[in-house]
Amino acid sequence: MEQVYRYIEEHKDMYVSWLQELCRIPSVSTQDRGIEEASSMVEALVRQIGGSAESIPTSGHPVVYGEFFSGKTKTISFYNHYDVQPEDPIEQWECDPFTAEIKDDKLIVRGAADNKGALMARLCAVHAYLQVYGQLPVNLKFIVEGEEERGSLNLSDFIEQHPDKVQADLCIWENGIVNDDGSFELKLGTKGILYVELIARGANTDMHSLNGAIIENPAWRLVWALSTLKNRGEEVLIDGFYDRVATITDGERRLLEKQVYPEKETLSRYGLDQFLLGLSGMPLKEKLIFQPTCTICGMVSGYTGKGSKTVLPSEARAKLDFRLVPDQDPEEIVQLLRAHLDLHGFEDIEIVARKGSRAAKTDPAHPLVQQVMKAAEAVSGKAPQIVLMNPGSGPMYQLCQQFGIPTVGFGVGNSDSRKHAPNENIFIRDYVTGIKMAAAVIHELA
Amino acid sequence: MEQVYRYIEEHKDMYVSWLQELCRIPSVSTQDRGIEEASSMVEALVRQIGGSAESIPTSGHPVVYGEFFSGKTKTISFYNHYDVQPEDPIEQWECDPFTAEIKDDKLIVRGAADNKGALMARLCAVHAYLQVYGQLPVNLKFIVEGEEERGSLNLSDFIEQHPDKVQADLCIWENGIVNDDGSFELKLGTKGILYVELIARGANTDMHSLNGAIIENPAWRLVWALSTLKNRGEEVLIDGFYDRVATITDGERRLLEKQVYPEKETLSRYGLDQFLLGLSGMPLKEKLIFQPTCTICGMVSGYTGKGSKTVLPSEARAKLDFRLVPDQDPEEIVQLLRAHLDLHGFEDIEIVARKGSRAAKTDPAHPLVQQVMKAAEAVSGKAPQIVLMNPGSGPMYQLCQQFGIPTVGFGVGNSDSRKHAPNENIFIRDYVTGIKMAAAVIHELA
CATH class of the missing domain: 3.30.70.360 (Alpha-Beta Plaits)
Structure with a gap:
């Protein structure tokens, strides 16, 4: 894999420019802006890298479905979305929300963290892998929807009409952060x-x-x-x-104990004296996650x-x-x-x-999840942090859990990525690490 | 008085156009709109009719003070306001809220009933009386404030700095309706x-x-x-x-029993099945008034x-x-x-x-109130309906009751005037009757 990592380092300027180009499209789903442009770019990129791609219509915005068929038995799917939140309140941005400026190694643009950075890191990983090895060790599927930011309203159209495209041994979920200490956050579920x-x-x-x-x-x-x-x-x-x-198991409790929640930073950032009911430590994390x-x-x-x-x-x-x-x-x-x-x-x-969605969690002991954890440690040199459930939501139950597909999410955000808020950002170094991580997972799961 | 009534009938188009002109000024006090324009128009009109007028500054909007000094011993004051409520929700209006359209004898415009219609009816009455008789049988004072719709916030400035201008034998309060049977509603108090x-x-x-x-x-x-x-x-x-x-006296209870409240009409007009707590009859009136x-x-x-x-x-x-x-x-x-x-x-x-105001009530047996009742019966041919307390509010305590000045209110509204709501309106016929009523009161109190 050293060769792949080197290739990624050598081409990082190109990979950053691909991401900037996608982020400059203001694909705000709730306002129906830039949808055609963003979905077309994703579709074109999958083809350019060597996969097949199609734009699958739904009652709302299309799902871009990409496939890299290697003829192997194992299949990994990636769930991402090309739509973003509205940029308002625009006056609170330190630069234009869609110019994709880089300042001090930081890319500031709507969608950088949620979710174009992670999507592009995965596509770049496939590109680098193919450039170095010429072929992939697993089959890959990309499911890239255009309505996540308005509640995945029509993803069910895709799921019901294309059960074959949904099937996979493991689904890599849309997102996650690189912690301040450089370790990966791995998300195994969502509320x-x-x-x-x-x-x-x-x-x-x-x-x-x-x-x-x-x-x-x-x-x-x-x-x-x-x-x-x-x-x-x-x-x-x-x-x-x-x-x-469901009651929290002892195993979950042990993992929750290891999870770090930045209490002081959060209180100070939002001008608060205390958390709800004066909670802190484990009771605070339990309330947030479970x-x-x-x-x-x-x-x-x-x-x-x-x-x-x-x-x-x-x-x-x-x-x-x-x-x-x-x-x-x-x-x-x-x-x-x-x-x-x-x-x-x-x-x-x-x-x-409105149509709701159920919570979903994947067992941390699942062998494929264990392999992702190994890949994370290999890339970052640190044991990853497991988040048993993301306190936000997403269509994980719909797309994966109801079919018994285990999921694990990781991404290129950071602890202050300001998702859904002004000055959304990622670090370029986290983006490069994220590309390596995606490549390592492809390799590890072979 | 027949001559005065005839003059009013003959000039009613002019009087209606004066009112339309005033209503077209969107003098929304809570949004500081149209204040200078509306107060200037009232001031100019008092002078044009033959009185003296000045715009008296307060910490908020000015009070227009007008005077018609006849040298007689008795003084009547009129309390009104030139400000109106905001026009929203604007989409529920059947025509522009400030165009002052007339449809089927109905003037539809913000301020028609509350309170520009009553104010203008009184000024027109003075005009007609002077045109016919050349002089007034009493001294008249007009106190026209610009902040009633936001709680008469600075009327106290005027009251404290001009105690002489407040003094009167009787104050005619801002408002009231003409009932569906043509009788006048006389308001003797306010919450x-x-x-x-x-x-x-x-x-x-x-x-x-x-x-x-x-x-x-x-x-x-x-x-x-x-x-x-x-x-x-x-x-x-x-x-x-x-x-x-305060507890309700037997006398008040007897008058309350006589007061008609149009239960069926109100329920049907507002699309309701019942009043609060299923009330009706006396308990309903008691709740509304007391x-x-x-x-x-x-x-x-x-x-x-x-x-x-x-x-x-x-x-x-x-x-x-x-x-x-x-x-x-x-x-x-x-x-x-x-x-x-x-x-x-x-x-x-x-x-x-915000600065509040206390409730106020005038004794129905007061001789000047009795004379107003006589005038009302003379104009409408029907005994007026006494409302002991207006369930709305106003600075009656501040301006009158604390100085022992009795008050009685009447006006040009109707039972469906939609005050503070979309499609505020008055009937032109009630406006004309209201002008006659004001003239009759001036005559009767001499």
Whole structure:
């Protein structure tokens, strides 16, 4: 593999420029920008490197499917996405969000960490491997979707219509970081998600607030309904919500103990005195990784402008996300939520639920995962850090776990990569290490 | 008076066009729009009719003070305002909110009912009276402020610096409606008000909602805090809130029994099945007129746009108004609210309180009030309906009751005038009747 690593080092400027080119396309899925351009570039690159590629339509944005068939028995798939989050608030960027500037070894651009850096590192690894060895030791599949940043809304179209393309022995998941000490973070799972909007309705129009004396206020109803969902001890009060939550095994607990969470840095960065409920150490990590959540993401009713307006609102809305853990089922949670609201006298409050996703985890003892861990140690010289479940979400259950495909994620981000935020960035050195890591995994899994 | 009434009928197109001109100025006080333009027009009109006028500065918007001095002993003051509520939600208007369109005898424009219609009717009455008789039988004062719609924030500047201009034998209050049966509604009092904003703060920036597991969510804190303020039986739970609420006298109860509240029409108009708590009849009227309220007028946190965004908000805000009854004191209520939040563990939630006003009531047996009642019956041919307290609010205590000045309010609105709401309107016929009523009152009180 030394030859491959050397080739990567010698061509790193070219590999960086490939990444810059992809990042300069503002492929913001939620705004339908740059989708055709970004998907075409990924498709073209797979072909240029020596694979076959096609753009597979869905009800939303196309999935780019790439394949490198080597005739070997083992198949590895890579799950990535070519879409990015919106760049706003744009005034908080230190440079244009889509120019892809490099400052002090840092590439600053929307998508650098999430997820174009990891995607491109994998494609570059295949390129370097083929340049040095002429052939691959495993079959490779690239599944690159264009709607991850809006909840993988139509990935199921692809999965249902192309079960053969989904099949693999191991799926390398989209993302991960290189820790401050140079070790790799390996992600073996992800929380699930359920996103709902609750809508309370009153009179058919806003009214003068004097009517608050005698006419139902949907803002009050929503407040009362929400206050029944979670108590101040952060327990979700929906009957049955925790019933399917799997207990943490001793093995998981041991791995969680090893996981480092930067408490001081996080508090200071976000101007906070303490974490929720004053947690720290293991209880904090347990809550972050293994506990489901119920979060108000947005709430609106009545007059929200400057100054005062004495109005009785006609409607009140709240957006909530539930981050789910194994073995919670988002569809069941919607039913439990409906039953809860009905039970508490809120039959009138409408629930608009988006399609959710279940949590997924892979056993760290799985032989293929063990091989990825070996590759990580070989490349970085350090034992990787295992993250049993990513506290964010993704379609891992849908794409892999339901078919019994083990998954492990790694990537080229860092502990301050600012995903979904202004000044998203990666270090060039982490990108180069990430290319080597992908090449090592291909080699190791042979 | 027949001559005056005839003059009004003959010049009604002119009087309507004066009103349209004033209504076309979007004098939204809470957004500091159109203030100079509207106050100047009122000032100019008083002079044009034959009075003296000046624009008296305050810490906020100026008070236009107009005077018609006839040398008689009796003085009547008119309290009105030239400012209006914001026009949003603009998409619910059937025409532009400031074009002042007339459709089927109905003038549809922000400010038509609240309060430019009543103000202009009074000025037109003075104009007609002077055109016909050449002189007035009483001294008249016009106190026209520009901040009523944001709680008369700086009217106290005017009251303290110009006690002579406030003095009067009777004050005609800003507003009222013409009932569906053609009788006048006479308002003898008004609820007080306290308007506050509650602000809960979390991290210094919005974060990825995965952090909801371990970082305090200000939206949840606000929901929990609000839910301690009022229960689902509509009782305000702030300790001491009801302590100063005066009991209803037998005389008040008798007048309340006579007051007609259009239950069926209101429910059908606003698309409602029932009133709050299923109330109707006397208990409904008692709640509307004599009970204090706590109303959420607005609420906002996090992402409120289309679709989903998985964000942990950094801030949550709620705007609340309390409608107060005699003898509640708004300054005391702020203290009680602070103590309540502290007691329930919400020391971190900030209260931004606007200056409130106390409730006020005038005795229906007062001789000058009786004369206004006579004038109302003379103009409409029907006994007026007495409203002991307007369930809305205004600075009546500040401007009149604290100086022992009796007050009675009447106006040109109707039972569906949509004050503070889209499609605010008055009927042209009510406007003309309102001009006659103001002229009759001037005549009757001589």
